[in-house]
Amino acid sequence: MPQSNLSPELTTTGLTSLLDGQGRKPTRLLQILIEIQAAQHWISPENIDQLAAELNLPRARIEGVIGFYSFLHAEPAGQFRLLFSDNITDRMLGNQNLLEYLCNKLWLERGHVSEDGLVSVDTTSCTGLCDQGPAMLANGMAIPRLTRERLDEIAELVLQKVPVTQWPAELFVIENNIQRREILLANSMQPGDALRAAIAQVCVPGSAVEAAANQRSWREGIPSVALCAPVSTLEEIKRSNLRGRGGAGFTTGLKWEACRNAPGGEDNRTRYVVCNADEGEPGTFKDRVLLTTQADLLFEGMTLCAFAINAKQGFLYLRGEYRYLLEPLNAVLQRRRDANLLGANILGQAGFDFDIEIHLGAGAYVCGEESALIESLEGKRGIPRNRPPYPVTHGYLDKPTTVNNVETFCAAALVGLHGGDWYRGIGTAKSAGTKILSVSGDCARPGIYEYPFGVTVRQVLIDCGAENTLAVQVSGPSGVCIGADEFDRRIAFEDLATAGAFMVFDESRDMFEVARNFAHFFAHESCGFCTPCRVGTAMLKATMDKIAIGHGTQYDLAEIDQLNRILLQSAHCGLGHTACNPTLDTLKRFRPTYERRLKSLDFEPAFDLDGALATARRMTGRDDAGAHLSMEAES
Template structure:
């Protein structure tokens, strides 16, 4: 017991006994013990001055944290839509048969646990899995069996990925660096002039310090850059609001939690253009006079953490971060390492702040907005990785150059993650204004019946939408485009999206907590041939209520997969609803059996019923 106490004390001390670093501590505990025990929870509560309930509610919120042992080897297999399209069922069966237990359980000897996760940011190389935070991609049933044999032999997960083994080999670019050593591939199919164009480290910062903060801010505003995370809010306006907010200190937070299924562009930016991102944070810091920065990194990208820390250290050595940056007295900006998180959809700005401060990723009430009171109550700019990277090129090459790319209202380029039924899945940096049809041709789409633009919360478009432009004026996208071929049942993909939303709802507001389940259950009833025309109407009505009354972006957009397919693919629903039926079929006996099972009551034989 004394060793256990000492281990928990050491973990807390590593993070200065700071309650706002609770998530980092919990992750360290789980990595060490393979779960977060009640004893560890109570020790941390005493050490940090928190209640047991404070820590318990945080542990229970994040899907990669567990209060029960999850095995010496914890396997998380992605069951998102692209994974399903690429052979998830066969890989899952191979894992389960080779391990000897079903998903959601651990072997009797405690060696291997099998679990699923909604997305890993690996949509271009599915089927993918995490084993003790090590990423494995392009899995097949045979590869799954090979990995199980390695785990049964006791091979450490990281040792299963080397320069060239039967388990896998290093990926391209920086993925092969000693600080990463990952089998992940970049799949950068089409580099563009902004995020993946020519870049001279420090050039933008040197131009910044030769100007006033107000001039830098004016240049960003003149570029007409809009946020690349999906909402499209003018970046210069956001920075200006933060710069004018009252407060002794300001903060810059880079949101690297691209959690919606099908999105993986930030993974490549973090791998190949990390310095561009961090320099963008410093540009923002100069413009708004911030002194503190933080990177909010999704848990599935933890394999990049050591590499990102090395990039930060090198930039401090090169006087591009730290004190008197680029030789400018008083320009001090410190990015305090990489806090990594666990909940795929917690990256809406207010949820992000709650999570970054060590709590459940639930939405804050607004106002105040982050620009007024954000990270640790400081006025805070929260920008997407791609947005911050673009600001470096704007300062270096000028707003006029940036506006020459894209369209009048959507200036610059957009980095897209394209996956699904296509010959060339990967990352594409294209100018805004490119049409969906042009993108499908670039990616080598195979007989597409639909394209999901912007992830599950975006738009599901049919073949008639090939001339739709990717732009804020026409069809915006946070970055994901999923191509769904004619061979797939589209409503099965939509059901997967709805399962994602039901799982990721934080539960803090009723319309989202119950509405997502009601929509999914109604969809499934229709898919099973038990739906009515009334169901189609009720789904639209419920969707309207959710859009108007939920607290955050997830709830506002959770009904989009249903609404989009009702509008653009009505024939799929028509084919499943029996003609001349306005009364929903009801199986009384099945309902009674389900009720008995739920409450643990024995069924009564018909002859015994009174």
């Protein structure tokens, strides 16, 4: 194995000090592995031995974690690892040609490390840069707007062995592309505004809040007067009708209340606030922009949640693809600590103690599922847990945990300042507030659009300059694909619920290829824990590939329905449940694009039986008609 690419600093002592920096906590195993990977470009058997000894963990546990995350490697993957984002929108922008171009320039075969161990080029799932693709990650750092000229520059830097940290800053410039602002993106809140408003709340004598505070006081052993403000905060969030923005749309106030009601350990304060910034759904990038432009609002929302549920510790789980945001976000956290908006006795309120740590992900879409995310936060493989129990009672380290999306916490901060009635007055009766959409694909102005709930798809298409639109994929592959006759449908929980992705496809696009890309995505991202999803997503991918090369039949189309039923009934988490959505939606709305690829036969085996017998024929020296299944059948 080529080891020439190992940086010298990670000797045994180097690793020891890295472990010290991470507090030697097994819960930080993933963070430790990410650091080793960044320093050496892979994790060697010697590293694993040392980690096992120093963290007192079985070697298999460490290997299991490395094997789970696609950004970690137990084999050298090149001093420079260049990963092209492979969402359908990257493909529409020509990423495949560019990938070939770069491989040729570097004399490389895609997916293989160069013989000198210098570089490898491959693909990765959507990197959240669909508004400025095609994009890539260079040793984990995002580079948007790839062109041949930019790739020439990158190839030169690689061949000159210039470390990625010294590449021109211009390569890494990422635009926010905010095209439309409403209450959230146009907010003028100052850090601490919502917290000050929350702390200042007092109980109106005889009010429902006072009654709730009295009841809680009796249960929790805290003086009723100290509970007025947290209870009022919770009531405002409930009154706002705020629902989660991460996809499932659960009512935020009820989630916070359930967490607050769950026993929080001996001090009754061992609860956790977790922000889900994993944003792995292809076509979604609004959290990236919120993390860049609204970090204070987000942390304010998390701190408000801690105040309401009585928690001391928070985590932001940041997807590995957004690694470049780690330092800026840590700087905002530090600024908030300095301003007493985090830490002990926040804003002088005795006992209001809360702080936030950032954990990085490492390239696993399933870690966006909240229980998988918690496993990952604990330093394990991100395999979704059995539910119930839910995280609100048994979450991080088995303690009550509130997990919310980035946008949900930002909206909660607005509610904290302006109140629940103000918030529920915006949007529709069942969908309060605004929704931020990540618009990409065939349109003149891709980017971020904030609307009050209830906006029609048609309006969004007009605003983003889309013409001759054939279809829109709302909420990413796990969402829904709609055709032109449905463009008057509304973005709202009661109609088109969405986590934010809004991918536009014009009449030049082939919706079969769109669905095929999504089938590949699900097969790649299935964590493999349960058989129906592991096998089912692979079968779906194989069926779509079979149709693509002209071997599909009506029987295959019918089988997809059957597969979907199995996945819905028996897959363990939402990934498996939604994996067939894009195929079924496009089959329903754009069936001719499938049918013109089909053979007229009713059935064609996916497995080439005669081909599989080739080895046996070679070994027996036979190649006569009787040794061939097809010839046998014909004779």
